[in-house]
Amino acid sequence: MSEPLVFHFEVDVSDFTSAGTASVTVKKNLRQLGLPSDVIRKLSIAMYEGEINMVIHAEGGTADVIVTEEYIDIILKDHGPGIPDVDLAMQEGYSTATAQIHSLGFGAGMGLPNMKRYSDEMKIDTELGVGTTVTMRIWIR
Amino acid sequence: MDQYEHSVQLDPKKCTGCTTCLHHCPTEAIRIREGHAVINQDRCIDCGECIRKCPHNAKRAVAGKLESLQRFRYKVALPAPSLYGQFNNMDDVDYILDGLIKIGFDEVFEVAKAAELVSAYTRRYMQAEGIPKPLISSACPVILRLISLMYPSLEDHVLHMLPPIEVAADLARKKVKKEHPEFRDEEVGICFISPCPAKVSYVRNNFGSYKSKVDEVVAISDIYFRLLDVMKPENQVQTISDTGMTGIEWAGSGGEATAILNEDYLAADGIENVNKVLEEIENGNISHVKFVELNACPGGCVGGVLTVQNPFIAKARLRSVSRCLPMAANFADPDEEYIPEDFLFDEMPSYVPVSRLSPNFRESMRMMAEIQRIRDTLPGIDCGACGAPTCRAHAEDAVRAGLRTVTCPFADSFGGSRK
Structure with missing residues (x-):
């Protein structure tokens, strides 16, 4: 077993349109590792949605991508308001994004559902007023 | 490789x-x-x-030279529509086409004509069930190569329609065969008048399993002054041009997409913008768009480096050339049910993992860790003084070459590390 690789990113809220840059970098790195393109695609969509979520709801946070020989974990950690009702938030189309966010074409209520769809396992740890950590795993084989 | x-x-x-x-x-x-x-x-x-x-x-x-066409007995010019935007005070395409005859071509077949047919059949293509959303245009050879090298997951999105240059070459060849049966195939030379180097490469290398029917590619800039010499306002020119507004406007960004006659389209030009759009498509972020036109050159084909005129001026001139023309002059065959085979290609070139560190995943992991380690010793200013575009690329070059350390001209002034 070789040491897992870690890619660490600060997801910055300052420029809304630049959200998604971490997933682009991760995608390039994964291509260099020679991972199959379906794995890369799943990961980049799951991570992109997570990044956008952090920017919309939590004023940014950190993203860590851990690559092992068997799987890739994405850990998205923010210090936002927390999710009051996780089951409700997981429903397709449910969104608490502001009208302003909607006008930018985001907030369709597909963020968390897509993260679940494109990852193989997903876990949400959230506490109101403290923050949320989403961990997603994608198996390589 | x-x-x-x-x-x-x-x-x-x-x-x-x-x-x-x-x-x-x-x-x-x-x-x-x-x-x-x-x-x-x-x-x-x-x-x-x-x-x-x-x-x-x-x-x-x-690119190729006009003189090299001497090896053919019958020479056909395929002018790209971007050629039409290169001339001042020009509102009649026939002067340009006549000029091509005067500098030595026996016949002219407009690529704009083929472009209108490609548009007509693309509209038909898009009516079929189960086509991917969005569909990505196949007209710019740079985009196709970019996708085959960097975006393998988007290969299924590419429209499998041959670009207008190929359709034009095929139709021109058939026309000559019919009208001049006295020439053997190899005596007929088909020459594309090109705004860009990528078309030159594409014709030389073919595309996937598809072999180009173009024999030679000559730069617009190479024949421009020769054309100017022979194009005189007092010339009596024949009517050769047979294209509408749609075909001519393919030369500018958005021209191909508007010809789809569907408002759910997107057109991006300039390679940096194109990369951003491809990233968005990979993220599944613009699936509501039906058609995506991508041009590597700023402004579209008029921005090609083998042109003479500023792309924005060229685009404005195209408007004055096409203003008094009908929307289109070439249409899909109404008797054909679908799309003629001659307009389609089978397979994209196979994906070449150029960026992959090693064929062995474990070894790639080790190399990536090493790249990160070395990168963190560099100042991170991406100055290029070492010869690599970024500190990250410099670290990667070293690891690929099997080195454990790198030299950096500015290591000392930055304390040797950014951490």
Whole structure:
């Protein structure tokens, strides 16, 4: 077993349109590792949605991508308001994004559902007023 | 490895080793070695960015020469619609086409004509069930090569329609065969008048399993002054042109997409913008758009580096050329149920993992960790003084070469580490 690789990113809220840059970098790195393109695609969509979520709801946070020989974990950690009702938030189309966010074409209520769809396992740890950590795993084989 | 023959070449005598092209190459294909730029042929996509940005004119595109057509007995010119935007005070395309005859061609077949047919059949293509959303245009050869090198997951999105240059070549050949049966196939030379080096490379290398029907590619800039010499306002010209507004406007960004006659489209031009759009498509972010037109050159084909005129001026001139024309002059065969086979290609070129570190995943992991370790010892200013476009690329080059450390001209002034 070789040491897992870690890619660490600060997801910055300052420029809304630049959200998604971490997933682009991760995608390039994964291509260099020679991972199959379906794995890369799943990961980049799951991570992109997570990044956008952090920017919309939590004023940014950190993203860590851990690559092992068997799987890739994405850990998205923010210090936002927390999710009051996780089951409700997981429903397709449910969104608490502001009208302003909607006008930018985001907030369709597909963020968390897509993260679940494109990852193989997903876990949400959230506490109101403290923050949320989403961990997603994608198996390589 | 892919033996792709490129048209972008460097004149080492003119190259000063400045880092301009290094920083603008979208695929990080350039390094400065021993005082001048070196292009990694496996990564080059012939976009022409380095030609466009070089302050010393040290980069150029090598296209064919008009004289080389002497080997053919019957010569057909295929002018790209972007040629029409190169001339001042021009509102009649026939003067240009007549000029082509005067400089030695026996016949002219407009690519704009083929473009209108491609548009007509693309509309039909898009009515079929189960086509991917969005569909990506196949007209720009740089985009196709970019997708096959960097975006393998988007290959299914590419429209499997041949670009207008190929359709034009095929139709021109058939026309000559019918009207001049006295010439054998190999005596007929089909010559594309090109705005860009990527078309030169595409014709030389073919595309996937598809073999180009074009024999020679000549630069617009190469024949421009010859054309000017023979194009006189007092000339009595015949009516040769047979294209509408749609075909001509393919030369500018958005022209192909508007011809789809569907408002759910997107058109992006300039390689940097194109990359951003491709990333968005990969993220599944613009699936509501039905058609995506991508042009590597700013402004579309009129922005090609083998043109003469500023792309925005050229685009404005195209409008004055096409203003009094019908929407289109060429239409899909109404008796055909679907799309003629001659308009389609089967397969994209197979994906070449140019960026992969090693065929062995575990080894790639080790190399990546090593790249990160070395990168963290570098200042992170991406100055290019070492010859690589970024500190990250410098670290990667070292690891690929099996080195454990790198030299950095500025390591001392930054304390040797950014952490």
